[in-house]
Amino acid sequence: MESMIYNNMQTVRKNISDACKRSQRPISSVTLLAVSKTKPIAMLVAAHKADATEFGENKVQEIVEKSAVLGTEDYHFHMIGHLQKNKVKKAVLLSCLIHSVDSLELAEVIQKEAEKINKVQEILLEVNVAEEDSKYGLSLSDVEPLVRKIAAFPNIRVRGLMTVAPYTENPENNRIFFRKLRQLLIDINGKSIDNISMDILSMGMTGDYSVAIEEGATHIRVGTGIFGERDYSTKDLK
Numbered sequence: 506m507e508s509m510i511y512n513n514m515q516t517v518r519k520n521i522s523d524a525c526k527r528s529q530r531p532i533s534s535v536t537l538l539a540v541s542k543t544k545p546i547a548m549l550v551a552a553h554k555a556d557a558t559e560f561g562e563n564k565v566q567e568i569v570e571k572s573a574v575l576g577t578e579d580y581h582f583h584m585i586g587h588l589q590k591n592k593v594k595k596a597v598l599l600s601c602l603i604h605s606v607d608s609l610e611l612a613e614v615i616q617k618e619a620e621k622i623n624k625v626q627e628i629l630l631e632v633n634v635a636e637e638d639s640k641y642g643l644s645l646s647d648v649e650p651l652v653r654k655i656a657a658f659p660n661i662r663v664r665g666l667m668t669v670a671p672y673t674e675n676p677e678n679n680r681i682f683f684r685k686l687r688q689l690l691i692d693i694n695g696k697s698i699d700n701i702s703m704d705i706l707s708m709g710m711t712g713d714y715s716v717a718i719e720e721g722a723t724h725i726r727v728g729t730g731i732f733g734e735r736d737y738s739t740k741d742l743k
């Protein structure tokens with residue numbers, strides 16, 4: 506298992522490096538998140554030995570359990586899944602970045618909990634660029650009005666935008682969605698909103714991260730490509 510994860514990490518890093526060369530970007534401009542949802546702690550440790558420091562989880566409970574063992578100094582947990590309001594307190598306590606904010610109501614709860622522990626919580630707004638019915642996220646036109654409202658929240662810093670592109674066999678099909686998200690970030694930054702200067706684009710997963718990097722991704726979220734297929738059959742993990 507350890508060598509499989511090591512080899513997968515090497516492959517992903519080579520692909521990141523190739524995509525950066527093609528698009529004339531420095532490798533340091535891309536942050537790799539190892540998406541460890543449903544995976545046991547031993548696998549996070551193996552990825553960490555292969556130099557992973559950023560871990561993506563889609564359930565707060567998994568962050569609670571894994572951080573209790575691994576801490577949050579060497580293992581940085583990113584909340585990338587849909588966040589329920591009653592889980593915000595722990596998400597704010599334990600995650601370095603929340604990628605999945607998609608409503609004012611959720612931002613208000615994050616503000617309240619972050620204020621209580623005197624933290625400035627960094628967040629991304631999740632955008633459903635492809636307008637899929639099955640997905641969470643804001644529509645493109647809802648993003649700027651929400652950014653303007655959250656800009657006034659003292660305990661939240663909006664670092665950028667995130668999207669989960671459609672599942673597809675051909676990653677080229679998603680290029681248009683990545684391009685649209687990047688353009689939206691540029692457009693909003695261009696409006697010089699007080700307290701808003703977004704620098705993170707979280708986009709690209711195992712099937713399409715090379716294309717996402719070519720289109721400006723700063724954070725890619727790779728699960729299967731590092732840890733192998735997920736098995737949802739044995740446990741109540743989704």
Ligand SMILES: *Cc1c(COP(=O)(O)O)cnc(C)c1O
Binds near residue numbers: 563669711727
């Ligand atoms: C599971 C998940 C990923 C990783 O997906 P893979 O296809 O396994 O790389 C990325 N982002 C989000 C939001 C996820 O839920």
